[in-house]
Amino acid sequence: MTNKLKITFLLGIFMMIFSSNMNAQLKPGELVDGIAAVIGDEIVLESDVNEQMNYAKQQGASETDKCEFLENLISNKLLVYEAKKDTLIENRSAAIKEQANAKYRQLLSQFPDEKTMLTAYKFRNGFEMKNAIEKIDIDQYYGQAKYQRITEKADVTPNEVTDFYNLYKMQLPQVKDEISLAQIMMYPKLTEAHKEDIIKRLKKIKQDIAGGETFESQARIYSEDEGSAANGGLYKNIYKGQMVKPFEAAALNLQENEISDPIESEFGYHIIQLIKKSGKVYDARHILLKATPTDDEIKTAKVKLDSIKGLIVAGKITFKDAAFKFSDDKKTKFNAGIIVGADGSDKIERESIPGSISYELAGLNKGDITAAFEDEDNKRKVVKIIKQEDVIPAHQITMETDYNRIKQMALNKKRNEMIEKFVNSKLPTTFISIDGRYDNCNFKANWKKESIKK
Secondary structure, three states: OOHHHHHHHHHHOHHHHHOOOHHHHOOHHHHOOOEEEEEOOEEEEHHHHHHHHHHHHHOOOOOOOHHHHHHHHHHHHHHHHHHOOOOOOOOOHHHHHHHHHHHHHHHHOOOOOHHHHHHHHOOOOHHHHHHHHHHHHHHHHHHHHHHHHHHOOOOOOHHHHHHHHHHHOOOOOEEOOEEEEEEEEEOOOOOHHHHHHHHHHHHHHHHHHHOOOOHHHHHHHHOOOOOOHHHOOEEEEEEOOOOOHHHHHHHHOOOOOOEOOOEEEOOEEEEEEEEEEEOOEEEEEEEEEEOOOOHHHHHHHHHHHHHHHHHHHOOOOOHHHHHHHHOOOOOOHHHOOEOOOOOOOOOEEHHHOOHHHHHHHOOOOOOOEOOOEEEEEOOEEEEEEEEEEEEEOOEEOOHHHHHHHHHHHHHHHHHHHHHHHHHHHHHHHOOEEEOHHHOOOOOOOOOOOOOOOO
């Protein structure tokens, strides 16, 4: 891969960098090892550079030039710095701080106590760890927001796609074995008796609160929401539109300190207490009892899905129409059930398919449909049937077989060029200081603000 294309690729991993493994990010032994660069009032730590290099190695990168990783991080920090000044980007700092606290509590729920968790992540105290989580989330929000603002009008023509392919075709990687899949997914329906039992439990909890128990204590005891139970069910600085509609509608129809009757959402059943409301922001507590289906309810859903499969196989309904009519998966039901990968392609590397699904696909040919099987989606039990739409053997990328993939690459290149242009336009007016250990780096942009010799 030429240096030019490699740097373009590194700028293109902007989104990947921010979504890297939390465990890799949260290492205070690394966090205190020095400042690599300062951009405006944003800081890149030496540990940030090392962690991104390690992450790239884990993802299979053959070359890890530390100077290029630093330049990529500096570019991203400049976007964060500019985003915070952009009046068209909403200031979400308060909400992000609360979300960081919720993430901290969720991580804590996976350990027997706080000390064990802090030892595992090598933090001295909870305050330090919360600050690290908050920093990552703030950078992610503002960096992505500015990236999207700069590149929102990016597009490529068919001729530009062809030109991109002709220029880089010798450097494009070979595609591994891939498959295209479509699914119909259902949440097993609870029986009326099961629903009524959950609602009765919530009504009893509400009654106990009216009798003198605090909402906070009951949330800690009974709520099944890992993100808020340990904090007494509290969510602070909730922006309108942030929560699912049934939750928000119930919360905003309450008076302060009033408690709702049990309401149903896609997560289960809740009672909600509005703490305060100010404009578009509100605080609320809730107690969640998840709608976890029983074995019999899962079996009933499987029978229904197998009957739908029978109609498809008999030609009485197409898979596309069945997905639209019956699937509970909002991501795929309006797209003929097609499962799309993280890169936006409907072609998925076979080796990346989860083992539970690979097991169900074993022995299937193109066009075959699995029997109904149990799976998980966002920690909820679901039942699925999956159709193997296509099988694509390993091959070199060509315009004939991979046009959409090449188009996305060309579009990413154009977006990266827009980012580079924006970054270069801000260099003359932005304070930038890079540690002397990087004096020998030959950066693509003039971060050192050296005089250009004529």
